[in-house]
Amino acid sequence: MKPKHKLTELSIKQAIKKANSIAKTIKISDGGGMYLQIHPNGSQYWRMNCRINGKQITLSFGIWPDVSLTQARMMQEESKGKIGKGINPIEEKREQSRLQSEEMLEKESKEDIQKNTFKKVSLEW
Known part of the structure; x- marks a missing residue:
């Protein structure tokens, strides 16, 4: 089952403004374990939580906006395919x-x- 993508470019920009105003790190989910971690210092990182051999790991896909929402989703799909084949x-x-x-x-x-x-x-x- 494909994850339901929740994020848009607009919702990301709004979340960044919110994170800056509350001076707190926040995570906004896109579905399927992927999220954008937004820090109050202005940095935003694409991450994905997943399990391999019963152990939870966090994958990093890059920094937004250098890695776009579309690119991050493609990296997520590629990583899930590898995990499905047993590749870490x-x-x-x-x-x-x-x-x-x-x-x-x-x-x-x-x-x-x-x-x-x-x-x-x-x-x-």
């Missing part, structure tokens, strides 16, 4: 970051090896 989106993101770091280090070390040939080092010495 947080662990998947960590693994991708780790692999990217390894690739960067490998690339840098290859470049260093190519730069520091015996001939070049001996001429500099």
Whole structure:
């Protein structure tokens, strides 16, 4: 069953004004566990609560308005699909970051090896 989307761009702007006036963090729900967390300092974060293997986690989708309501909903659907397949989106993101770091280090070390040939080092010495 698809979640009933409750938010609109207008309702988000109104909630931001309200949060600023009461100087308190508020959460406005869009349905399906996703919400916009609005802080009185002006920051707004897309979040989604869900359970993986019986453990509740909170996923982050980005900062509003950098991530629009439509984009956040697409990220929510994508995350729910992964969770349905037994994939933890947080662990998947960590693994991708780790692999990217390894690739960067490998690339840098290859470049260093190519730069520091015996001939070049001996001429500099």
